[in-house]
Amino acid sequence: MASHDCPHCPPPTPPDDRRSFLAKAAAIIIGGALAITAPVAGLFVFLDPLRRKSDSGGAVLVASLNALPENGEPRKFSVLATRVDAWNRSPNVPIGAVYLQRVGDKVRALNVVCPHAGCFVDYRSAKNHFFCPCHNSSFALDGQVQDPKSPSPRGLDDLVVEIRNGTEVWVKFQNFRAGTHDKIPV
């Protein structure tokens, strides 16, 4: 067994084969158990985010109906809610933004996040459309993709709106996965 390159190696001695086999097997089994303990403990903590559900939450009061122009022009509003960031809980802070617009006697709410790569879209009043400054996607007022060459896989994400007490616009605010054809909540 011993190599000539290894000055400290002992001369080959014929060991008790059965004993040697048991020792080797035990060393490998114990060594394996030792080797996995710390990585497994670490892996659990590392994988912790996978078991956390996103807080889809309920509807949030975003604006008063009176704040929306009668002509259906979109207005951008911050969505204030309780933000949970790991251990911190901050009530009443902006967690996102929506464009609200009147559509007849209803209200349409579009998430300002571009479904392509997550940039915020702007409303351009001159062209009366939404425009994403990152990769030049443009969206019609109803959120549909306007430009056939747009890299966005889907239109802007509309959100569920409720009018309460006649004038309060409540929005069920959600973010959706970027880059997919379907609207999948994150």
Next chain:
Amino acid sequence: MKAFFDWADQRTGYKKLVHETLYENVPGGARWRYVWGSTLAFCFSIQVITGLALWVAYSAGSQTAWESVYYIQHEMWGGWFLRGLHHYTAQAMTVLLVFHLMQVVIDGAYKAPREINFWSGVVLLLLVLALSLTGYLLPWDQKGFWATKVATSIAAITPFIGPELQKLVVGGSDYGHHTLTRFFALHAGVIPGVIIAFIVAHIYLFRRHGLTPKEPRRRPDAAFWPDQVLRDAVACLAVLLVVVFFIIRYRGAELGAPADASEQFSAARPEWYFLFLFQLLKYFPGGTEIWGAIVIPALLMGVLIAMPFVGKWKLGHRFNLGFLWAMLAGVGLLTYLARTEDAASPEFILAVHSAERDAARVIVLAQSPDGIPTAGAVTLLRNDALTQGPKLFAKNCASCHRYDGHDGLGSQPKDKISASDLKGFASREWIAGLLDPARVDSLHYFGGAKQKTGKMVKFVKEDIAEFDAAQKAQLQKLIIGLSAEAGLKAQSAADTRDAVVIAEGRKLVSSTAMNCTDCHKFHAAGTEDPSAPDLTGYGSREWLLAFISDPSHARFYGERNDRMPAYGPDKILTAAEIGLVTDWLRGEWYEPKADPLPNLIPPPRRASSN
């Protein structure tokens, strides 16, 4: 498969490396006494892996460090186990380092030609202690904060460069974000990097000179694999089992209350293996600490480093052995003294209990629906009536008042009780005692105060004492009605149940039959010029706030006030502090509705090292 291994071997030569590693000669065959180096390497690898995993979730900042560690410990999947593994393996490493050093000295493995390897080992020992010292601060809890403050203050007495050194270590003139970022960089980056370099050198030198055999050799030489490997593996397993025992026993590593530079923490002690230094410092009076903190430890280190030279002398090895045993005995004795002195100190025991109470309480608050504010968890305790109320009471009220017979914190103040005991103030039982002829002039109520000779005591002792059965029944209703003014949380169920009685009772307070309104005001009833406190809203939050703020106000005792200071106008307490005492006296503080702790999460625990 073989082709692949051959291909890889031609390019890396790994087979030869593996062969050399596994077939290292063990002179005299495998022995248990050779396992210490391997157990240390094993522990270090655990520390690197668990340390990296903790790093994934740790945030070094004075508003986020404790909070992120809390999150690891109480919210993340198996986080308590991971922290425990890191914490207790660190302790195991310190013990194993001592065993390894003992084995090296006893077997004479420090002698030529192994001097440099011995020194590299001494450096590794110091580096591992530096890891402990820096890691102790990172959770940013009271214990780590105050213990490390002591350590960095000691750094300041270093000759010539002390103050600058301290500033560099702390990252400024005071503890803050940069203390944590610096300690974290040292703990997770610089020191482990240097340790790895030294371990490589240590193992290289060990391989170069081979193992120092313990004579006489019992058996023929053998290869490292498999017999010595098996012994090493069993030893590592034993270490791991001990560590896991401690993790399970104490449900992970301790996490104290968040660091608060404004909150006294008398339970601060270094980690147990530094206790001997802590104890040593006690013997050096002011101005001479440098001997205990720097000179003596440096001299001892000097002797340790000189061992290879001393060992050449005829009796050198015996001297080295004697020195080692003497040093270990000294360390052991000092540690023992430190522990027994603490165990015999009522102040220390009280401080530890108080620390444990705060540590458990802050977890309850952090898990409340409000969670931890961005200003940090330290504000949770600062704004918590249950935590601050007793402390404020002990400091400001307990020289005259008592709370359930003590000062709020469980101690006896040096002054005798000379004003009422406020436990359950304004509750039915408390008012019943006040209106009891046998008790009104006891020390529990007015016995120690100026009011002892006042009209109220006289009324209770003369008039109420003469009450017939019907009047006594009315008095019961009056008590229930008056107590309802307080709106105490503890009585809310009873108050809701007894609404009818309360209405009757309130009428009785206002009635002329009971004579209350001869001196007191009560809502619309009562004299225009009252000579006793207004009973409208008696014991309510608003009433008590106003009373504590200024008992000499015309609404309360006016100029008949005894000794109680005007805490508000005289700026003895802030409005927030008066609010905390008030809420505490009224039993108003956050309590979780049900047990918020899922099974995986450890309950409040006793400190492992105290």
